[in-house]
Amino acid sequence: INLGNDTTICSGDSIVYDKPGFSSYLWNTGNTSQSIKVKTPGLYWLKVKYLSCTIADSVNIAYMSDAGFSLGKDTSLCDESPLVLKGPTFDSYLWNTGSTTQQINPVTTGQYWLRGKNGNCVFRDTILVNFKPLPKFTLGKDLVLCDTAVKTLSATPKHTGKIHKWSDGSTAETLKTSGKGTYSLTITDNGCSVSDTVLVDGALKPSLIPFSDTFMCDEIPIMLSFLAESNVNYSWNDLKKDNPRKFIIAGNYWLKASNSCGDSIVYFSVRDTTCKCKIYVPNVFSPNLDLYNDNFSIVHACDLRDFKIKIYDRWGGMVYKSDDSNFSWDGTYAGKKVPQGVYIYVLEYRKQSGAFWILEKPAGNILITY
Template sequence: MFLSGIATAQNLIPNGSFETYRNCPWQDNLLAEATPWYNPNRATPDFYHTCFQTGQMLLPPRSGQGAGRLFFDQGWAEYLGVRLTKPLNANECYYFEMYVVTDTPTKYQTETLGAYFSADPVTNPASTDRLVVQPQILDNAPQSSITRLQWQRIAGFLTAKGGEQYVTIGSFTKTPQFLGFYYLFVDDISLVPIKLDLGNDSTLCGRKSTLLLDATTPGASYYRWNDGSTKPTLLVTRPGKYSVTAVTNCKTLQDSITVNYALDFDLGADTTICNGQTLTLNVPTAAGATYRWQDGSRQNTLTVRAEGRYDIQVTQAGCVATDSIYVRYIRPPQLDLGPDQSLCGAQLFTIKPTLAEGKFSWLDQVPGIERTVSSSGVYRASVQNDCATALDSVYIDYEACDCILYAPNSFTPNGDGQNDQFLAYGCGDITITSLAIFNRWGEIVFQTATEPFQWNGYYRGKACETGVYAWSITYKLNQRGKIKPGQQQGSLSLIR
């Protein structure tokens, strides 16, 4: 990643993209035309620019119109040298970056190409051999990653000793094998201090204003804002204090900024109210502010009595803030569950709600609209729309007569599908909890405490004899919120 925005403002490498020149380079060996670059030894580095097509540029520059070129062979090492725009500060961290490309990747030598920073220029005008210095930045990319005619980044961090004001770029640790010579184009060279600056505290105008905070830090591998986001930028849409941490291999940086909003108001989201209602729109007062609604009124409040869009413009000094809201009117919801009911015994009742202008639902989440009930209780429902919610309830009372348990006095378990089971039932307020059947000697021939509470006339898999049996049922009676236990016995004739 070439940090163009940062490099442009802070790059300490002058003419790092080889864009400017003294005279258009019309042939090889003219690095001196790319001022202020110079040749550190007796070799002949090149400078090419699209101002003159020499045919030597095998691909376009990585950016802009110019690029440098180095040649390496046994006993021949070319370099690029330049004086920095200002000396480096002691113990300060800097990020270096450049891009290189070759048409012979198999000959490219890794762990040799880099950059050396020094207080004085490194030169050897009498030799073409490599310079014997230890570069602070060195390419360590694996050989397998080098691709023909594809720009590759060489980058690293430098902690300055102080006073370094020259950089020398080239091959420092190895020379090519016999017949291993190769060319290397170089472009977009930058050296920037590792700094993080979100800028000064700021005041924006109105809630619609935004501010893009840019924490992009040269060489940073990780960002974290106070809201948990991990991108180098953050879009501010509301007032507050914003802080960020950026982590590089050289050091960890932090910064914060407070963003305030002038004329910070909001009419709210579009809304719906009931016919006949009013809505008061309010904008907080601000010293020296003027107000103008869509109807020309100048107060900071406006009473809404009709459907439509309402706009406000507030002006204070050089700040103008606007907002709008759409108010919709609809009829209120309607619901009627009918009158309370007094029922008797096992009688069933179907509640048939009358409703309009909304979505219906039972408050106990029973599906459907009409509902058949068989026990005492209060049944509640609602009808809701964007205007309001209508609630209603109906009371069903089974205490109008005695709530009793019903049981047949005979049954015929002969498999004809009629009266084959002994089955007891009661009014809706009764919940049966157990059933027991006894023979004439008082022995239990059937017993259950789980539904269904019924007997098929068998005992241990064998049909019981015709005769008289006794039954005993326990139950719970639930009325007016009170639960009472109960028990009832009776006789039963089994007929086959």
Template sequence: NTKYTVTVIDGVTKCVSIDSAVVNVKDIPSIQIGDTTICEGGSAALFADGTGTFLWTPPTGLNDPHISNPIASPDETTTYIVSATNGCFTVLDTVTVFVDTSPVTHLADTIICPGESVQFDQIVIDGVVYVWAPNDYLSNNVVANPVATPDESITYILSATTALGCEFFDTVTIEVDEITVFAGEDTTIYFSDTAQLSSDGSGNFVWTPADHLSCADCGDPLAYPLTTTEYIVTYINENGCSASDNIVVYVIGPCAVPFGIPNAFSPNNDGINDAFSLISFSPVFTGSLSVYNRWGQLVHESFNIYEGWDGLYKGEPAEMGSYVYIIRYQCEGEAVILKGSFILVR
């Protein structure tokens, strides 16, 4: 700043008049700032040294773009331009705030069936350290994508630390669908009576064998077996998980099936299971035995229930595979028909 003085002398009167003025010279403003790095979700204070009126652009992520030291919290790497003006001069500078973004891929919660596994699906980034906690049921808890095979529902926390030291977290819950099914207690019925089977649930049911059931794909079929039968119910819920249970329906009475029926035979002349024959119990009934192949052709028929099939069809060895039998006999004036299948092996 400089002070100037002016003196005026009147040439006639010789009077003197003095005045002064100060000229203030404004300095050129200066800005000195440096780039910085923050973690995603973090913030940094920016400092612009110097005097004047400041303006930061863009204002995105700044708490106040009109001060010399705003707080910057950008969501992504951003370059700011700062201007300083003192009325005479305007100077500019730039600063870049680098954002170390999260390497974590958000994982959706999932439901699995008992005994199933799930592998996480993180995008692997070099230099990132991954740690899963707890490490229960994990193939490896210090890799990006371990395999989890939990026995129970569990929530995992993932910690991912970048090369710059930023630490990020995410959680994922694996729900184990603890599906169960109960077919009921074993029961006993008199021949020609029915037994009410039942199983709770809102999914799909499959009962096997399907023979002598009012329905094989419902939760509560009526069973009217002609012989003691073990039924197995498989329940599949809306998540695709399944569970099974069994129930035995014991059949008693004089018309209960008086023989055993094999489920396979091997007609290879080795003296063991060479014929499809019924095992006779007491009492002995008269009736017929018919055997059909998979195309519905009658390959054997005998009017003696206990006369077995030797595996020949038109004098030639029948093909290996599944066959259907139909047994008809009379008991106390009632016609009884048994149907089932068996396998021919060689």
């Protein structure tokens, strides 16, 4: 009798030992039939009788485990979600995708199987993977709304019947803006969610600092300027866009500022006058060293006494003073250029009127632009 060489069985497999032709059998399992099916590892022996002789043989059965090999239950997940399918440690791997690595990362719906091999044992498992589509949409580009304008936000394309949730907690398919801010929407379909965000900013109709009516002294041209804002279009009544603007002819003028929220217009007059004893105070200068309108000074042909000028910033801080009626300020304070903006001047002097010297204290604004 010969049970053969020691051998190994694979997980889930069995071996049948069948030895006919003897009068009696006794396996160490207690079985007395001529054959047994072996599913577990161990030492197995068989004693048989042939005529008056007792004969025995044994075989050692080893076991190759699948290490609990399983790819898991069939699964459903959302598109673009990461998924790792991984087998235990085998000598070699073969996936139905053709990959021979221990793990793969599926991205499409389908059935996936892995065949792993240890020695002569081959193990296999299969899993069905379902990727559910995402509810793709957009809220559009960021918005700029005028004043109290309201915009109704909605998903494009629409996802009617799907679960909507806005950043304020509301669940309607649309949302009216309630001022500037960040608005977001999450749409959920079959357990899969996608979000988008839109930024809503506010804008106002442009504003203009009014021009005071002014004059040209003996037909000497004057310069007027305005403080420009970004994203605003400016034009004078003759459609010119100069800033600063040189006026050489007396008349009535206007300046218009326009943006997507509307227009603002200021009207003013430029008059010509004789200035034998008139004082002209410009309302703008640009100390940018381009040799054009770089300094601030007054124009006059008067005998002025007890002259003083003081210039203040908008917080009331004095940035310049002089006792000379022929002063010339270069737009600096403590050796540095002052910031662009509107400043206030205060003049004080005595001007002759007949036999008297009259005290005058005019004041006004200067715009500094670079």
